[in-house]
């Protein structure tokens with residue numbers, strides 16, 4: 001279960017992992033806590049929310065994921081008790097073995113609020129008096145945090161690195177579903193380039209991150225010397241223990 005702030009964060013942070021999970025037959029749910037309705041330079045909030053729902057639906061279909069997008073405004077998410085209890089009920093309803101979310105150090109306030117909501121929900125998942133409309137979980141899911149570059153308050157730990165070279169085309173296809181973001185909004189933020197903003201451009205733009213993660217992993221001597229593209233996850237100690245050996249279908253990194 002990917003619990004992310006915006007309707008493209010799952011694909012940017014864990015598009016490879018979702019692709020491998022889908023191929024291995026694992027059920028996936030993507031829950032976006034905001035509708036993404038601020039991520040554009042021209043569209044109004046309601047038109048953008050509608051387009052982003054359609055884009056996220058296409059991407060979710062490619063990895064066989066169930067999709068849920070909450071109506072909260074993009075850029076205005078706060079970790080309220082009300083949302084926390086809604087989130088606890090949503091997690092219990094899907095009963096994931098693994099939750100993927102942001103770190104609380106991430107650059108976007110909505111990412112940090114999402115991370116805080118997941119962190120604050122973790123212990124309460126097993127407390128029956130909280131959100132009693134769903135029965136409490138009997139086991140604690142592992143919580144994996146997606147990669148970011150922030151050094152404060154602590155740099156990202158590369159606890160689990162997965163080789164995503166074999167699924168780069170599939171990740172690019174997932175990202176390309178989010179046309180309002182990758183072909184419209186992101187290019188509008190980039191000065192000094194005239195485009196064209198096409199799939200080739202998106203590939204170059206996206207691959208800087210998995211290449212940087214692979215380089216960091218190689219520098220730690222924890223990865224194959226020829227690892228080129230990777231996703232990395234930090235294992236949160238707010239979740240249950242994480243067992244990487246339950247993913248034997250992944251290429252060795």
Ligand SMILES: [Zn+2]
Pocket residue numbers: 005006009108111
């Ligand atoms: Zn985001």
